[in-house]
Structure formats: C-alpha cells, structure tokens
Amino acid sequence: MYQVTADQVNKLRKKTGSGIMDCKKALTEVQGDFDKAIDLLRKKGQKIAMNRSDREANEGALVAKVNTAGTKGVIVGLNCETDFVAKNDNFTKLAHELAEKALIYKDKEEFLEAPIGAITVKEKLIEQTGVVGEKLDLGTFEFLESPFVASYTHHGNKIATLIGFSIAPEGVDQVGKDLAMQVAAMNPMALTEEDLSVDLIEKEKEIAKEQLRKEGKPENMLENIAQGKLKKFYSENTLIHQSFIKDQKLSVATYLKNFDTSIRITAYRRVAL
Incomplete structure (x- = not known):
C-alpha cells in the first residue's frame, strides 16, 4: 500500500479544507497524485451534494x-x-x-x-x-x-x-x-412613504378607521384621524422618518440634515436569517 506522508496530507488539507482522514484516504487511493486526490475529494463533494439536494439549508x-x-x-x-x-x-x-x-x-x-x-x-x-x-x-x-x-x-x-x-x-x-x-x-419596511405600496397604505388606513369606529368616533372625523395614525405608521416603518437609534429626539431625516443638508439616502438592503 502507498505510504502517505504528513506533509502531503497537510498540503491537501490546506488546498481543499477536507479532514485529515479524507485527505489521507484520497492520497492513498491515487498513489500520492495530488491533482487526482483533489478531483477525488471534489467527486465526493458532488456525491454528497446530490444525496442532500432535497435538504433544507436554512x-x-x-x-x-x-x-x-x-x-x-x-x-x-x-x-x-x-x-x-x-x-x-x-x-x-x-x-x-x-x-x-x-x-x-x-x-x-x-x-x-x-x-x-x-x-x-x-x-x-x-x-x-x-x-x-x-x-x-x-x-x-x-x-x-x-x-x-x-x-x-x-x-x-x-x-x-x-x-x-x-x-x-x-x-x-x-x-x-x-x-x-x-x-x-x-428593520424599516421602506425608505420613505412613497416607497410603500398603495394597497398597504389603504389597508393600514382601513384598520385605523375600523378601530376608530369601535371607539365611537363619528364617521366624518375618521379620515382626518386615520391620516394622523398613518403618520405614526410612517414614523415606525419608513427609514427616513424613524427615530434615530442613538438619539430618540431626532428622526433619521433630521440626523442627516444636521450632518449635511445636501446628502440623501439612495437605497438600502437588509437581509436576516
């Protein structure tokens, strides 16, 4: 049987990240041929990937x-x-x-x-x-x-x-x-209120009106009061109107304005697992 050296194993580990025993086994199987050992380990990865293709990776x-x-x-x-x-x-x-x-x-x-x-x-x-x-x-x-x-x-x-x-x-x-x-x-929903969907805004407005009706508010007052509740919704869910986390007395818009009146946020991305 071909005798694999520790140096060979370490070199293959550094190259592929595979475990000691996997590297040793691969090198032994291919009689110490480094490139063939790499291919063998990749084929192992392909086999495992195929067997686990239906698994959830969350x-x-x-x-x-x-x-x-x-x-x-x-x-x-x-x-x-x-x-x-x-x-x-x-x-x-x-x-x-x-x-x-x-x-x-x-x-x-x-x-x-x-x-x-x-x-x-x-x-x-x-x-x-x-x-x-x-x-x-x-x-x-x-x-x-x-x-x-x-x-x-x-x-x-x-x-x-x-x-x-x-x-x-x-x-x-x-x-x-x-x-x-x-x-x-x-975790803002959007940058500004203009970036929120019309359907979402209408839904929030109707929820606010229904709550006001249950409180006994007259129908002719519902629209104005609902608009006020929408402003609160914007302040919680749009980045530019949110309270600045380091100073709750400021909105993000005010924080930016205090830094430079010309600067604006162009876009943002947020991802969570």
Whole structure:
C-alpha cells in the first residue's frame, strides 16, 4: 500500500479544507497524485451534494462588504443545514471570502460562475459540501452601488445591511455606520412613504378607521384621524422618518440634515436569517 506522508496530507488539507482522514484516504487511493486526490475529494463533494439536494439549508452566515472605494457593496449569504456548521470558523471564513470576491459582480448567477482558485464558485460550494457533510447554498446575493456605500454585519452573522448615499463628504463613514446599524436594528419596511405600496397604505388606513369606529368616533372625523395614525405608521416603518437609534429626539431625516443638508439616502438592503 502507498505510504502517505504528513506533509502531503497537510498540503491537501490546506488546498481543499477536507479532514485529515479524507485527505489521507484520497492520497492513498491515487498513489500520492495530488491533482487526482483533489478531483477525488471534489467527486465526493458532488456525491454528497446530490444525496442532500432535497435538504433544507436554512442556517448559515451573512456577510456584508464594501469595496475599498466605498462605492459598491454586497451581502452574501452562505447557507447550510445546521447552526453547528454555521458557527464553524472555516464556514464563516468561506462566507467572508465569497463576499470579498463578489464585490465585482452585480448578479448572483454571474457570481456562481465566477472563478475562485481553479474552479467556479458553484463548484466550490459542491467541494465544500464534501468537507462539511451538509448541503451548502448561496442563499443571498444583494448588490448596491452608490457614490458612498456603508455596510454592517451584526454579531453572529444573522443580519447584514447595506446603505447608499448620494454624496461622500468628510465624516460620512460614521453616518454610514450609524444608519447601517439603524437598518439592522429597526428593520424599516421602506425608505420613505412613497416607497410603500398603495394597497398597504389603504389597508393600514382601513384598520385605523375600523378601530376608530369601535371607539365611537363619528364617521366624518375618521379620515382626518386615520391620516394622523398613518403618520405614526410612517414614523415606525419608513427609514427616513424613524427615530434615530442613538438619539430618540431626532428622526433619521433630521440626523442627516444636521450632518449635511445636501446628502440623501439612495437605497438600502437588509437581509436576516
């Protein structure tokens, strides 16, 4: 039987992330041929991926990253089957690696076909399925481009956000950090009331009117009072009107105006597992 050395095993482990015994077995089977051993481990990943294709991959890690110019941001979600794998350091390291590489792509399908080493991202996920023994999936891919983009990944990698701004004046880094955290914490439904659907607004208005009727308010007063309740709904559910989490006396709009009267939020993204 071919005798595998520790150096060979360590080299294969670093290259593939596979376990010691898997690397040793693969190298033994192919008589120490490094490239063939890699192919063998990838085939193992393909087999496991096929066997687990119907499994639910609802756990995982979310990572938000911004490019060095601060103009493009991505949220990548690497999904797996169990929280045990999601908390593994190698798993989160892979999620960060994918997010870093994703910054030059705007589309999930394009990114899955992108190279990562000598293989594609899609093939990398299959390869790593063989390593961890669970179904892996790129569950989230969000891209945002703006004159300035900030990101936030919440501790535990279960919530990630991006937020874009129209300009990038001095000090915008702190504003971006604050409001990326605002989006994570307060989970707004939309940026402004204009971004909410007409159906949702009408539904909220009818709910308010029905509550007012039960309180005995006269019919001719319902519309005006309901409009007041809608304003409260906007203040809770639209980012620009929410109370700023670091100073509840300010709205997000006022916080921005106090920083720079010309700046505006262009868009935001929020993903949670």
